[in-house]
Amino acid sequence: MDEDDILRIMKMRIIESYRWKVDIIKPISKELGISEDQLEEILIRRLDMASIDALHPRYESSKHYCIKKKLHSDLRLCWLCDVMNILSEEESEEIKNKIAAEILTKGKSYQEAMEDGRKDLLEYLMR
Amino acid sequence: MDEDDILRIMKMRIIESYRWKVDIIKPISKELGISEDQLEEILIRRLDMASIDALHPRYESSKHYCIKKKLHSDLRLCWLCDVMNILSEEESEEIKNKIAAEILTKGKSYQEAMEDGRKDLLEYLMR
Structure with a gap:
């Protein structure tokens, strides 16, 4: 497993948490008319680890x-x-x-x- | 006829012109869910003569x-x-x-x- 794979798993672990699902993934994917898997893929590809970490509180506020x-x-x-x-x-x-x-x-x-x-x-x- | 009446007639003359009707009164009243008469009344009450004069080009741009x-x-x-x-x-x-x-x-x-x-x-x- 190379570094990219590990990073991907770490990002996935955050994004697939319960609060993320309920607060971000479900509503935003619905509004964009795409599947939850597609939105997760976009977030993982477009954001680095620090941005993903900061996103939930940022989104709420x-x-x-x-x-x-x-x-x-x-x-x-x-x-x-x-x-x-x-x-x-x-x-x-x-x-x-x-x-x-x-x-x-x-x-x-x-x-x-x-x-x-x-x-x-x-x-x-x-x- | 007092000054207010005359001002009202002058404002009305602009607002009821063809281009005003088509470009502003019809679409905006529809978007707000009010009648065209109501929107005209609002504009006449809330805007002075100079603002009404300037509104059509301002709206377009x-x-x-x-x-x-x-x-x-x-x-x-x-x-x-x-x-x-x-x-x-x-x-x-x-x-x-x-x-x-x-x-x-x-x-x-x-x-x-x-x-x-x-x-x-x-x-x-x-x-």
């Missing part, structure tokens, strides 16, 4: 950031806020933070929280 | 920017590129620019171009 980015897009805040200025930066942040909190701390589904947030957004706009 | 933002979200590049680093910034830009060009210059639908782009993305990842 970036959830809030990525959810807000996705909300910005799904609620069309690029148009409404960045381009048209019919919603202020502060209003936009307030709406996104509220929705993100409902997803991350109250366990609401993204879709449900986003639809509720859309109603809030329209109320802001109608004021 | 920001299309490329907003489409790329949306692609970043829909292709999960926040995870893949910003957080996980399994796709480089350059690869991400390349994929998004290609898709945006297909939408804006070749008239492909967003959905179709995005699905094709997802295949490119997976090819990059599998390399």
Whole structure:
């Protein structure tokens, strides 16, 4: 067994752990429309040992950031806020933070929280 | 008729022009799930005359920017590129620019171009 094989086994051991499976491999492979095996292969090929080690905590702590980015897009805040200025930066942040909190701390589904947030957004706009 | 009424009529005249209807009012009201009348009311209330005047060219020139933002979200590049680093910034830009060009210059639908782009993305990842 050469060094590459050993490294591969070490990487695999991390990636195939229970928390990795549940938190990263399952949701991301589903979102990308690829199999779990394919995603594992991509991660092993593209990341070194240190990056793999750091990824789980990094992923957890970036959830809030990525959810807000996705909300910005799904609620069309690029148009409404960045381009048209019919919603202020502060209003936009307030709406996104509220929705993100409902997803991350109250366990609401993204879709449900986003639809509720859309109603809030329209109320802001109608004021 | 007071000054507010006159201002309102002047704003209305711009917003109800043909190009405004086709380019802004119809698509944005549809995306927000509100009526065209409601969107017009929001714009008139929230924007002054100068902003309304400037909005159409501003909207046109920001299309490329907003489409790329949306692609970043829909292709999960926040995870893949910003957080996980399994796709480089350059690869991400390349994929998004290609898709945006297909939408804006070749008239492909967003959905179709995005699905094709997802295949490119997976090819990059599998390399």
